[in-house]
Amino acid sequence: xxxxxxxxxxxxxxxxxxxxxxxxxxxxxxxxxxxxxxxxxxxxxxxxxxxxxxxxxxxxxxxxxxxxxxxxxxxxxxxxxxxxxxxxxxxxxxxxxxxxxxxxxxxxxxxxxxxxxxxxxxxxxxxxxxxx
Amino acid sequence: xxxxxxxxxxxxxxxxxxxxxxxxxxxxxxxxxxxxxxxxxxxxxxxxxxxxxxxxxxxxxxxxxxxxxxxxxxxxxxxxxxxxxxxxxxxxxxxxxxxxxxxxxxxxxxxxxxxxxxxxxxxxxxxxxxxxxxxxxxxxxxxxxxxxxxxxxxxxxxxxxxxxxxxxxxxxxxxxxxxxxxxxxxxxxxxxxxxxxxxxxxxxxxxxxxxxxxxxxxxxxxxxxxxxxxxxxxxxxxxxxxxxxxxxxxxxxxxxxxxxxxxxxxxxxxxxxxxxxxxxxxxxxxxxxxxxxxxxxxxxxxxxxxxxxxxxxxxxxxxxxxxxxxxxxxx
Numbered sequence: 001x002x003x004x005x006x007x008x009x010x011x012x013x014x015x016x017x018x019x020x021x022x023x024x025x026x027x028x029x030x031x032x033x034x035x036x037x038x039x040x041x042x043x044x045x046x047x048x049x050x051x052x053x054x055x056x057x058x059x060x061x062x063x064x065x066x067x068x069x070x071x072x073x074x075x076x077x078x079x080x081x082x083x084x085x086x087x088x089x090x091x092x093x094x095x096x097x098x099x100x101x102x103x104x105x106x107x108x109x110x111x112x113x114x115x116x117x118x119x120x121x122x123x124x125x126x127x128x129x130x131x132x
Numbered sequence: 133x134x135x136x137x138x139x140x141x142x143x144x145x146x147x148x149x150x151x152x153x154x155x156x157x158x159x160x161x162x163x164x165x166x167x168x169x170x171x172x173x174x175x176x177x178x179x180x181x182x183x184x185x186x187x188x189x190x191x192x193x194x195x196x197x198x199x200x201x202x203x204x205x206x207x208x209x210x211x212x213x214x215x216x217x218x219x220x221x222x223x224x225x226x227x228x229x230x231x232x233x234x235x236x237x238x239x240x241x242x243x244x245x246x247x248x249x250x251x252x253x254x255x256x257x258x259x260x261x262x263x264x265x266x267x268x269x270x271x272x273x274x275x276x277x278x279x280x281x282x283x284x285x286x287x288x289x290x291x292x293x294x295x296x297x298x299x300x301x302x303x304x305x306x307x308x309x310x311x312x313x314x315x316x317x318x319x320x321x322x323x324x325x326x327x328x329x330x331x332x333x334x335x336x337x338x339x340x341x342x343x344x345x346x347x348x349x350x351x352x353x354x355x356x357x358x359x360x361x362x363x364x365x366x367x368x369x370x371x372x373x374x375x376x377x378x379x380x381x382x383x384x385x386x387x388x389x390x391x392x393x394x395x396x397x398x399x400x401x402x403x404x405x406x407x408x409x410x411x412x413x414x415x416x417x418x419x420x421x422x423x424x425x426x427x428x429x430x431x432x433x434x435x436x437x438x439x440x441x442x443x444x445x446x447x448x449x450x451x452x453x454x455x456x457x458x459x460x461x462x463x
Contacts, residue, residue, distance in 0.1 A: 001388060001418055015249040018279045020144040022165065022388040024414065030165070030392035034142065034279055040428040041377040044370040047431055048185075049251050051367055079243065081186050084255055088296045121244070121291065 011037030052079045069105035089119040134265035135235045140274040140281045144385050147199045149276025150237045150260040158308045169393030171202025172327035174386050178348045187371040196258035206320035208312035215302040219294050222303035235264040239304040241295030247282040257299040321397045329457045345450035349443040366431045373427035387417035412456045419452045
């Protein structure tokens with residue numbers, strides 16, 4: 001890649017930051033060039049973010065109808081999935097999946113709430129409620 | 133307190149950037165491409181069995197920690213590395229090192245660092261940064277993937293150092309203890325290139341190297357594309373491209389960085405063959421960028437890029453890269 005081919009598409013993802021690319025100058029020597037971003041990176045990263053957002057929104061709708069637990073919503077809102085949250089909170093996946101059921105989650109003791117709240121970086125209040 | 137004389141360096145990748153900046157501060161001027169090249173850290177790995185964020189692991193570099201570990205032999209480098217059971221102890225020791233005037237490298241999660249743009253905050257635990265000072269409750273951070281130094285409150289930094297999941301950092305802190313400033317560049321370069329060539333061409337298992345690229349190409353061709361599966365296929369390909377292009381992951385940027393390493397070594401050792409290989413590696417990097425572009429078009433689900441076209445693009449990368457390694461082997 002030549003210096004002038006380094007993408008400078010000012011992508012929103014970087015929020016004004018810049019990333020270093022190694023590229024060739026006119027004499028064919030490698031130099032570092034600060035890039036304001038490439039649309040390709042923006043697109044694939046947004047797609048990954050949107051997927052978590054989609055899952056979270058879907059669960060939010062179900063949770064408002066009492067069909068999903070706030071825990072499941074917060075899990076996706078924090079860009080986690082069952083495998084990751086189970087590892088962070090330190091329990092096995094099937095047990096977490098059980099806790100995701102709204103009835104089961106509502107009956108959990110405060111120790112569990114504290115554990116999930118710590119894992120997700122939320123207060124207990126936030127963990128057991130849904131955003132407006 | 134601020135460590136005197138520490139200079140923030142903007143780099144292409146977190147670990148190579150941290151290693152080069154730390155070594156340079158401690159008295160061994162080293163460029164980032166040299167750190168990457170001499171540590172034999174560039175690779176290609178695709179592991180179906182290990183899932184990160186629900187997708188198989190695709191990596192364009194070696195395991196976290198391989199850059200400064202890989203430099204051990206080349207530079208007689210000894211690193212102080214320590215993990216801590218207790219987060220409090222980890223933070224106290226960090227303060228202690230700063231008070232002693234040592235900037236230190238930390239392994240952290242990306243998600244819990246507040247200065248990262250929101251869209252980049254994923255649960256990726258193998259990020260590296262340098263702490264070079266502390267003011268009140270905030271740490272001064274030289275994060276090599278940012279062009280300016282950053283600040284991070286104590287509680288957030290602690291959280292980022294103790295994130296769990298794959299590659300959990302468990303508070304890892306490191307700094308160089310000793311190294312040989314008069315190391316033999318020729319010998320180190322030869323060994324490192326041999327290592328990379330061996331890894332990329334003849335690793336005994338097919339998840340690593342050029343054969344892993346071809347296997348991944350075959351897997352892309354077999355992705356089910358009907359109904360709900362199409363969404364998964366797009367995200368799967370998106371994930372491969374994301375690992376390649378996103379900040380801090382190295383990816384295709386590593387091919388250019390490796391080309392910069394070959395060029396620097398070729399110039400310093402006056403070896404024209406290395407310069408030729410550098411040019412070929414640059415072409416490989418360009419090839420990877422074309423693949424990323426194809427992957428992004430595939431992800432949008434239009435423009436007529438199908439799985440076969442994508443797989444063909446990946447095979448071109450594999451062919452191009454293989455040619456470079458063969459050239460380096462016959463050097």
